[in-house]
Amino acid sequence: MAETFPINVWINEERFAKLQAAGLADMCQEMLAGLKVLRVPTTAEQRDEILKKFPMAKFDSATTKSIELLPRAVKDKIFDLVVAKKSVDVIGEFLKSV
């Protein structure tokens, strides 16, 4: 299976309430002393496309191997897609929409 690189969507109370309402609370993982996060995978090609489309974003190659610093509005859109599809495999569809 090809390596994937997550986008970390950090879960605040509002996002957690939406996940709970959709029965998706179990999708969250815990990082850094209990902080809830939704890890949305990207392929290497998708990662590169995202970094090109959103130049403020950064691939943390040194520590976490994740895509960070995407604008909050972009993360909201990805989060809403996850809730609608009840799946974290949404990046293909997300990229078609931007």
Added chain:
Amino acid sequence: MGEIGHGGKEIVERILEPRTAAEKIKGLKQIPVREQMAVEVIDIAYGFFSPLQGFMGKADVESVCKKMRLKDGTVWSIPIVFDLSDKEIADYGIKAGDSVLLTYEGNPCAIFEIEEIYDYNKQELAKDVYGTNDEKHPGVKRTYQYKDKFLGGKITMVGKPIINEPFTPFFLSPLEMRKKIKEKGWVRTVAHQTRNVPHTGHEWLMKGSWLSAYGELPVEKMMVGVVVNAIIGEKRPGDYIDEAIVLCHDVLRKAGYFREDVHLTSISLWDMRYAGPREAVFHAALRANLGISHHMFGRDHAGVGSYYDPYDAHRIFDQFSEKDLNIKPVRVLEWWYCPVCAEVTYMGLCAHTDKRQNFSGTLIRSIIQDGVKPPRLIFRPEVFDLIQECAEKYGRGDAFVTPEYLKHRNPVFTFPKL
């Protein structure tokens, strides 16, 4: 005998009284300088760069590049140079032996006694200092942007700059810092270099280094202080805004995570070169001039990308004697969160390596950008709240540098009219 700085030389402030300055600058040709040069003028004049008394001549630059020492043998790792284009030199009609008045933002800044005008091979300089010629390296890029010629000679500031709020109380010259350290009764101090708002990984770096520096000293009264020395200089989009960095470090003490008698927040003005190990040596000299006895160096100190091994900035100190550097490096590994230990712990202690959750500055920035308040074990709530305040007050709603912030921010310093 006055205060002895880096290289065993006395720290001498090169600053004129306003009345004397007004006389001395009469009739001098005026040369406006950009912010980097104004910053370095301030650093030279106050003695942050002691024993430098001005911008380097060719022999010093060559010696620094090739041997990491000034021509007199003092350890020095990064060239401090003043550049002008051939056209500017011709237009101003300046030559070696002239004195000129440097101005910044239209106000007098310093008298520059030009001793030498010279060429230098920038590719060679970049390779020597940064270990690469890759223009993606910010230090290399800066080197290639230098104009045709370097000018060497002494600098004398024509009055003190005004350090603007909120930075005013945090700017301590080397002589002021030394006085402050004496007032605090600290016999040892450990410097924490920063360009970040602190998470608890940073907090533990400081606390661990403080314990290292404390050693055998008596504990009835605290005799060691952490001196946070934030580097304030050129910003890149996405960096934390300077105001948040300084005020959030200070709130760690105000909120009690450090006692009043063991912690001090301060700033130094400098555009980071990201020279990794060489920048670590430069930071050591800078903090030695501030009178600090120990300097903490963590993983990938002052590095960028993958140009340096994460611990190059530790190993470089192996080549210097105690006489070379009047400051002791405190070499530290990483602090991480361990879910098994259920605490922030140290790489040199915790064996749950496969369970570790690394602090990453980028990750923490990402969490804050998402508007999520991290657990207090990771990020102090007082710091989180202050970041939001700083974003509103100084960052036009953003805690991170944006083009708008760069355009509208209150300058860190200004030079008064004479």
